[in-house]
Amino acid sequence: MSALVAMLDQRLRSGSKAVEDDVRRQQIGSGMRGDKRRTYRFQDDTVVDHVTGKSMQAKRAMKGGMYLLW
Numbered sequence: 001m002s003a004l005v006a007m008l009d010q011r012l013r014s015g016s017k018a019v020e021d022d023v024r025r026q027q028i029g030s031g032m033r034g035d036k037r038r039t040y041r042f043q044d045d046t047v048v049d050h051v052t053g054k055s056m057q058a059k060r061a062m063k064g065g066m067y068l069l070w
Contacts (some may be wrong), residue, residue, distance in 0.1 A: 037049065038069070048069075054070075056068050
């Protein structure tokens with residue numbers, strides 16, 4: 001009987017873990033280059049937001065001027 005309870009408990013845990021993993025994967029994305037939201041190029045002193053297509057100086061962005069990218 002205890003083996004049956006342990007087996008059912010394992011199945012319930014693996015099912016909820018799979019759902020959590022799926023939600024996490026959807027939120028994070030694949031991590032590939034196409035998932036980028038912003039590019040920071042400090043050599044060129046540039047920050048580019050790929051969603052809006054706007055860019056600005058990296059110095060201003062680091063001082064809190066990120067609202068200019070929206």
